[in-house]
Amino acid sequence: MKTRYTYGGDEHIYVEIDDEMSLDAFFIALSLSNMVREANIPGVTEILPANASFEVRFDPDVIAPDSMMEKIKAFEHQAEAQEKRLDTRIIEIPVYYEDPWTHETLMRFRERHQDPTGSDLDYAARINGYETVADFIEAHHSQPWFVSMVGFVSGLPFLYQLVERDKQLEVPKYLRPRTDTPKLTVGYGGCFSCIYSVRGAGGYQMFGITPMPIYDPEQKISYLKDFMVFFKPGDIVKWKPIDRAEYDRITEAVEDGTYTPRIAEVEFDLDAFNDDMTGFNAKLMEALNDA
Known part of the structure; x- marks a missing residue:
């Protein structure tokens, strides 16, 4: 399972945990998106969860796209180690x-x-x-x-x-x-x-x-x-x-x-x-x- 990060214009970052749906991919995406939400990163305006992925919308006047990307990537290994309970x-x-x-x-x-x-x-x-x-x-x-x-x-x-x-x-x-x-x-x-x-x-x-x-x-x-x-x-x-x-x-x-x-x-x-x-x-x- 290899996470893929891509830009969506100047205001979005798309994070895809896997290219096919699985519960393992879902839980990693859920953990990762929750970590981004709880971090209260300045400039983040919306977090949109999907099947095995999520998207972050942010204000590029507050945080640059490459800085936003770095902050999201920093959570990846923590998310994989999270308990998969809900x-x-x-x-x-x-x-x-x-x-x-x-x-x-x-x-x-x-x-x-x-x-x-x-x-x-x-x-x-x-x-x-x-x-x-x-x-x-x-x-x-x-x-x-x-x-x-x-x-x-x-x-x-x-x-x-x-x-x-x-x-x-x-x-x-x-x-x-x-x-x-x-x-x-x-x-x-x-x-x-x-x-x-x-x-x-x-x-x-x-x-x-x-x-x-x-x-x-x-x-x-x-x-x-x-x-x-x-x-x-x-x-x-x-x-x-x-x-x-x-x-x-x-x-x-x-x-x-x-x-x-x-x-x-x-x-x-x-x-x-x-x-x-x-x-x-x-x-x-x-x-x-x-x-």
């Missing part, structure tokens, strides 16, 4: 798989897809070696996911599956992006799942939709009154399959202000996870069940 939370996110809204949308854009003859789930199941869509859906929701980044679109989480690398689901994006994606679509591109926080263009495969809003700039939703964005990096997600009746019930509860997401406080320990992924995941999900 106090976080595991959240149950309801998903209505094979819903009518994403299905209507994906059928409108079949000419932009690798396989125009079926659905996104048909395609994803086949290329990942599953005999049925139901088997693929089970693989998608049966293990927890790690929120490695929030952004690109306001409030949109990127989720990385907490399984062995050779068991991770992988699905390419559409050949050409769609001009429409329903709000709260559960999508998939590469090794990342996501939730589209708003309606708009997109290229990820569409598997279902959640009735649980994750972004509210007006902060009217009961559980988003303190902050308009629900997710933060380090959150853990457990998808929960639901049917249309449950979807409608949750939608109504959100609208009348009575819906509360199911959440449990947990500690994520990367070394313990790597030693026994199955056992560690079971403990995470047990904590959620007890919440």
Whole structure:
């Protein structure tokens, strides 16, 4: 793993821990960005974390770019030695798989897809070696996911599956992006799942939709009154399959202000996870069940 530092014009430095996502790279990036933040370097105006990287924005009238680069590089070896533990939370996110809204949308854009003859789930199941869509859906929701980044679109989480690398689901994006994606679509591109926080263009495969809003700039939703964005990096997600009746019930509860997401406080320990992924995941999900 070799860290790469690059300038972004006169006001940004981009720090890439690895050119592919891994939890090890994520934790080093998290530690390093936290060290930069805690150092209170004069001139730093913003720190933007990503999957296995981060970007620092600074005022070049306060600190020269080469001086900013030197200060960031000085933290690298300390970051690699940091404990890879994180106090976080595991959240149950309801998903209505094979819903009518994403299905209507994906059928409108079949000419932009690798396989125009079926659905996104048909395609994803086949290329990942599953005999049925139901088997693929089970693989998608049966293990927890790690929120490695929030952004690109306001409030949109990127989720990385907490399984062995050779068991991770992988699905390419559409050949050409769609001009429409329903709000709260559960999508998939590469090794990342996501939730589209708003309606708009997109290229990820569409598997279902959640009735649980994750972004509210007006902060009217009961559980988003303190902050308009629900997710933060380090959150853990457990998808929960639901049917249309449950979807409608949750939608109504959100609208009348009575819906509360199911959440449990947990500690994520990367070394313990790597030693026994199955056992560690079971403990995470047990904590959620007890919440």
